[in-house]
Amino acid sequence: MKELRNVARVAVLLAAGALTTAALPALAQGAQGPQGDTWASIAKLPDWQGIWELDWQHRGLGAARPAPPKLTPAAQAKLDAYKKAQESGKDLQPDQANCLPPGMPGMMTQPYPIEFLYSPGKIAIAVEAYMQLRQVFTDGRPHPKDPDPLFNGHSIGHWEGDTLVVDTVGFVPWSQLSPGIGHSDEMHVVERIHRVGPDTMQIDQTITDPKVLAEPWTVAHYYKLVKDDLREYECEQNNHDSADDQGRPGFKETK
Numbered sequence: 001m002k003e004l005r006n007v008a009r010v011a012v013l014l015a016a017g018a019l020t021t022a023a024l025p026a027l028a029q030g031a032q033g034p035q036g037d038t039w040a041s042i043a044k045l046p047d048w049q050g051i052w053e054l055d056w057q058h059r060g061l062g063a064a065r066p067a068p069p070k071l072t073p074a075a076q077a078k079l080d081a082y083k084k085a086q087e088s089g090k091d092l093q094p095d096q097a098n099c100l101p102p103g104m105p106g107m108m109t110q111p112y113p114i115e116f117l118y119s120p121g122k123i124a125i126a127v128e129a130y131m132q133l134r135q136v137f138t139d140g141r142p143h144p145k146d147p148d149p150l151f152n153g154h155s156i157g158h159w160e161g162d163t164l165v166v167d168t169v170g171f172v173p174w175s176q177l178s179p180g181i182g183h184s185d186e187m188h189v190v191e192r193i194h195r196v197g198p199d200t201m202q203i204d205q206t207i208t209d210p211k212v213l214a215e216p217w218t219v220a221h222y223y224k225l226v227k228d229d230l231r232e233y234e235c236e237q238n239n240h241d242s243a244d245d246q247g248r249p250g251f252k253e254t255k
Contacts, residue, residue, distance in 0.1 A: 035138050035159055037121050046162045046194070048116040051228045052201055054109065058222035070214040075181060082180030095174060099235035101130040103151035103175030104168060105189050105205055109221060115230055123157065123164065128230045136166050143169050151175065153189065163194040177207065177217070184211035199225040 036042045071079065085092060096102055102110065112129035121139030126132070136157040147154045147170030157166040168189040176182050187209040196202045201223040208216045 036118060037139060039120060042118050042120065045159065048195065050225050051113045051115055051230065052223040053113045053226050054111060055222040055224040069217040072212055072214055075212040079180045101132055101151050103172055104153045105177065105207060106175065107132060107134065107152060108203060108205065113226065113228055113230060126230060128233050130235060131233050149173065163192050166191040166193065183209050186211055
């Protein structure tokens with residue numbers, strides 16, 4: 001399992017940017033159905049118990065690669081500079097080489113398992129990678145007027161039938177949409193999470209950012225139910241895959 005996850009860690013970099021453009025789904029004006037505000041109402045919610053992993057083969061080996069996002073001129077110029085630096089031989093490692101988590105939206109596409117944990121008024125998404133815990137508040141609270149910037153942002157959610165709609169704002173400035181593409185303080189992420197089969201979960205993730213994206217950017221992520229447990233993840237201990245301030249690799253070998 002450890003070897004497979006190491007391979008998947010490389011694969012996630014190759015898969016970055018596999019997003020499609022689509023219209024931003026409208027949020028419901030009012031929540032409907034049980035919202036999990038009590039243990040009794042939680043029992044009426046969709047059962048998502050178990051461990052879920054990204055299903056890389058869901059689209060099939062012959063599926064066409066989705067189109068890249070449409071960027072604003074300023075964002076495109078930054079991406080072009082990033083690609084030019086790579087072509088010149090620079091190995092621009094992301095902050096994850098120094099054990100910082102990717103933040104949203106990347107945390108939902110890491111090649112490590114996740115688990116949904118229910119409690120009254122809140123759903124927590126536990127992610128094995130970096131031992132992250134993302135909170136989705138379902139108690140009807142609004143976003144703060146001036147949210148503290150967080151890796152995972154501030155998430156509020158409500159149920160529309162068997163679909164959990166999650167609205168997230170307030171992100172740290174250094175997280176990325178994909179390699180070479182950052183975001184602004186106006187990034188907004190909306191997710192629609194629902195089970196599409198006994199062993200399959202679909203998360204439709206739509207990102208808007210008027211300073212970076214020329215139009216909303218949507219991708220459907222698929223997860224499969226697996227027989228496994230979340231394991232302890234400690235990047236800081238004996239980290240060999242570091243990077244300096246310019247993103248140059250600092251790999252260390254142990255003799």
